[in-house]
Amino acid sequence: MHGQAEEKFPVWYRTYALLILLFVCISNLATRTQPSFLITIPAPDCVQYCTGVVLPYPTCKPTTRPASGVSREQLCQACSTFPAFWQGAVQQLPPWENLPPLQKEAVVLQIEQSFSVSPVALGKPNVTAIKQVIKDAKPHHPGMADRVHEAYIKAFNEGKFEGLQVDTLSGFYNMADATCLWYWQYGLLIGYGFALVYAAGTIPAGYSCDRYRRTSIIALATFVWSLCTAMQAQATGFTLLLGCRIMIGLAQSFGTPASYSLLVDYFASNSRQRDLALPLLTMVGPQLGVGCASFSIVFAELLGWRWVVLLTGLAGLLLAAVVLVTIKEPQRTEYSAPCATTVVVEEVFEKSRVSRLLMWAVSAKMLSSYTLTSFLPIWFARRDLEGYTNDAYAFWNALAVSLAGLLSVCIGSAIGHTWSRRDVRAPCFLGLMGALVSLPLIFMMLLTQYFRTSLLCYFAVLVIGDAFLGPSMNLLQLALRSSVRGQATSMLLGVAALVGNLGPAMVGILDPGGVNIGIHLLWICSAAQVFAALSFLWTANEITLDPVSVGLGAQDKVP
Template sequence: MSTSPSEPDARYRYVVVAVLGFAYMLNFVDRQLLSILVEPVKQDLGLSDTQIGMLTGLMFALFYTFFGIPVAMIADRGNRTRLIAAACGIWSIFTALSGLATGFVSLALARIGVGIGEAGCSPPSYSIIADYFPAHKRGRALALYLLGVPAGSFVGAVAGAAIADAYGWRTAFVVIGLVGVLFAPLLLLIVREPVRGRFDAAAPSDAGPPRLMEALSYFWRSPIFIFTGLACGLTSFCSYGLLNWTPAFLSRVQGMSLGQISGYFGVLVAGSMVVAAWIGAMVADKAGARNPIWYALLPGLGMLLVVPFLFGFTMVDDWSLSLLLLVPPTMLTSIYLVPALALLQNRTPPQYRATVSATLLFLLNLLGLGCGPLFVGMVSDRLTPVYGTAGLAMALQWLTPFIILAFLCQAITAWLIRREALQGK
């Protein structure tokens, strides 16, 4: 695309966000589908909660995070649209292959393939969006893209559970995987590669492709970026630990059927995350634009409010009241990402953006997705022999110390931003 920054096609750039957001939705459906179908998969394959925690978290996250940085380097050097389309095809094929698993090892290998493929989705997408929108509109654009998370949660819970309820969990994996395989070439046809750094006046046009260590050091030299990454990682630790185990909690502890979970849980989570994305966009484009400390401090303060609702969610006996109490934690643990991404995109030169974003996602997913579900599963395996089904509820309550740590990291980030501003005066 050769459109100049002064003549952007406003309608088309939102088409780009919508198409990339749909790809992210498929990404999240494929990532979360196993969490929705924990109970039938566990019973069919004879898995423990620790193994489920590894499959929904660590086995996926290790490869997702470690492949994310080299894939982002490719995105910073080459055609980002082709990379995303190829990645979509790869993760979708391995999602379909998950339906053919015969045990822990074969399902783990399929999850590894999904993780490798999904590493090529978000960092290049962030970079493309930054080249279609000026800085003061990136928060809203990123929020629209991130609606793929609630949409994916909704589709995974409703469509995935409905297909599994009617035809079995294996069919759900195969059908949803094939949807992604068919969508990948359409993405390539619709999304045009934008001019890199088109809205950044200081973008060096003759700098050449960045070196890996040069791009990585740009992130690790910044205390603000480091504590932002730690805050995001700890927040996602709590978010993934809670939401990946909520369907199992609702089934095992609250006695909900798979059909009920698909009807209520998907709508609740999707609605909560849509509201969270809107709040995150407001934080990024309004409060954060006026004073950058709010990029970190508002999401951090929100984390403190999670604690009482988390205990209420896990302690009430009625499943409908339990779902109602899940709404605030779902929203408050989802606000952080848009402000964090806006902070990084606005402070990073165009030639580093995909790699810096991948470094953030490395911390976010290795700490959060990799360790959060595994931690809850391991604690549940320890407590269940003593406390029965209440062991899973107690394991979820053990997320509280990590909620406090996430707040502290956000507070330190805000302090660092404030100190930097005072030193610059």
């Protein structure tokens, strides 16, 4: 049975199948992490007002109205609320000091009158009138722009904008402004709004993968999460975003185990190839997905966030069609043969202490990783480190996480494979060292004043900290019978996702709305690394006490 997949499918086709499944994994993580990057995009023409400004509320829902004066926060809010207007009008303002006094007064008076009408009348005709007043002059001058914003703020403080419906489908450049997203709501979207459904879906997903065509499951799952990603383009509030995230989490809970199961059957007779292919899907694919999501910043600055999610969803729909049409179902091997969920739960949580301890170690590492992935884009945007720009972050972050994924797989596989020949506890020691080395790197990353230094530390955390995953998965295989390995791997990843998203949810709830978010990132990630180090140490000690615990699967391991 083990050789039938290889006999039926030539090497080039199995390589092609691996590549397509890698694209599915990239799509999975790109759509999952995309909101982390899309809520930090400032309108291009508002940079002069919004750089270094952190509003304690969504742009569309201010909580205070100062009695007098115009702060930078107010100017940023005014520009961000109507970016389409400021783009067309403010960019063409005349030099204020060159205008005759009477023309100055005329311009300001007409603008103020346009902002002073009733909310019902304050619509496109008045915006058009303001643009017409300014259209006669060509060059831009910040002083004049400030006067226009002052008129806006004055009208806003007098309640002239209450009840006004803003064109949120075209105006805003980032997701938070367009949907009135509060920080705790973002934490829910990126955390348990996704993870609870994802974890709950792993049970029916395992059942379905055991009994139905996995290629159809992957294609359908990719179709659903891509469609829901595209549907986010129509969101004007939290409810639709949450509904889309729930469906994305449910679909991805089916796609992930089906992809792993399918991949293993394609490489069933060659454990060496299988052990190389799995890390590509579990480590390199996710990192490449996060890297692709990072480029959302660049495209959102050019097109707006709605076009970004729409195009991402359309690309995923095309990928779903490719999977359905071109990927064939291999014959099941012992690794993917149906096995009752109760048997897997008993094997993982009751019989094998090693697998249980590994699950907690991996979950703690995932908690730190998910927290940084979800909130580092926000922290960088607020921290305004020396050398930071949105475009620089998009490029260097994408390069860092993608390259780190490849390096961590190579380093982890090379060291883990060589070291494990001498000591079966090697994956535990590798994870222990990775957690301990990550601690000072996280401190340096969050406390430095320089963007390059911070991103370099993040790169090191990814390379050193994630090198444990491949060897840990191999150790898990040794600790379990071959008949439950596939389901146990999916179960471990599901539990790790559930525990890991506790970090983003906590940060979202505790987020103070400023650069102090770094404090919460620091203590949450540090605590997770310490817990992971202790779990790896306990796992190594368990193997020392009971060496047979990692020999159960050795006798029936596929050669």
